[in-house]
Amino acid sequence: GAGVSQSPSNKVTEKGKDVELRCDPISGHTALYWYRQSLGQGLEFLIYFQGNSAPDKSGLPSDRFSAERTGGSVSTLTIQRTQQEDSAVYLCASSSFNGARETQYFGPGTRLLVL
Amino acid sequence: AQSVAQPEDQVNVAEGNPLTVKCTYSVSGNPYLFWYVQYPNRGLQFLLKYITGDNLVKGSYGFEAEFNKSQTSFHLKKPSALVSDSALYFCAVRDTGGGNKLTFGTGTQLKVEL
Numbered sequence: 509g510a511g512v513s514q515s516p517s518n519k520v521t522e523k524g525k526d527v528e529l530r531c532d533p534i535s536g537h538t539a540l541y542w543y544r545q546s547l548g549q550g551l552e553f554l555i556y557f558q559g560n561s562a563p564d565k566s567g568l569p570s571d572r573f574s575a576e577r578t579g580g581s582v583s584t585l586t587i588q589r590t591q592q593e594d595s596a597v598y599l600c601a602s603s604s605f606n607g608a609r610e611t612q613y614f615g616p617g618t619r620l621l622v623l
Numbered sequence: 624a625q626s627v628a629q630p631e632d633q634v635n636v637a638e639g640n641p642l643t644v645k646c647t648y649s650v651s652g653n654p655y656l657f658w659y660v661q662y663p664n665r666g667l668q669f670l671l672k673y674i675t676g677d678n679l680v681k682g683s684y685g686f687e688a689e690f691n692k693s694q695t696s697f698h699l700k701k702p703s704a705l706v707s708d709s710a711l712y713f714c715a716v717r718d719t720g721g722g723n724k725l726t727f728g729t730g731t732q733l734k735v736e737l
Contacts, residue, residue, distance in 0.1 A: 512666070514666075539723065541723075541724070541725075543725075543727075549729060550627075550713065550727040550728055550729040550730055551667075551713065551715075551725075551727040553724040553725065553726070556723055556724055558723070564723075564724070566724075567724065599666060599667065601667075603723075609655060609672075609674045611657070611669050611672060612669075612725060613669065614659070614666040614667040614668070614669075615666050616664075616665055616666040617665075617666050619664075
């Protein structure tokens with residue numbers, strides 16, 4: 509079946525502009541995660557959604573970052589007033605249900621470049 | 624707090640030789656451990672995980688990993704490396720008492736040469 513998809517695959521923007529990144533999880537997966545991969549760094553957790561529960565926003569680096577998940581499926585990560593340090597690959601993952609044992613499956617990522 | 628260390632930024636190995644990519648972890652409870660591989664300009668692909676039971680876990684593409692609780696390690700291994708194994712490998716941990724987010728290491732670049 510289809511895996512996690514993300515769009516756009518690449519995004520170039522100017523400093524100060526807002527950007528929206530989209531994630532379509534695997535059908536039926538109730539848990540959705542956003543991570544950020546900066547050059548030379550590992551993956552940094554940003555936010556986690558599970559069903560209708562309040563999201564875990566503990567990884568968001570600033571209030572310029574926000575995310576929503578509509579209808580328990582598609583998620584959008586929004587970065588307002590982008591800064592050059594926001595340049596990174598943004599990865600989305602989903603898993604079948606809210607369990608620590610469950611494997612997270614990753615999308616191909618959105619490569620964001622802020623000029 | 625949970626953390627993962629991958630002490631080697633890069634590992635070089637000749638094709639046909641065994642390979643090991645090292646990972647150590649720190650958690651307050653019991654660990655769930657994962658290995659992922661990332662090919663250039665691609666997302667992460669799941670290789671294997673340790674949840675409980677047998678300390679030797681077998682995964683995709685002939686990879687395996689051994690959970691060692693006393694050494695808090697989860698090294699990735701393969702008996703015979705292929706050039707196509709060249710990629711970036713990430714170890715990740717989830718604390719059984721620490722929610723659902725994964726904490727990743729900084730990655731190890733594996734280069735397999737002819």
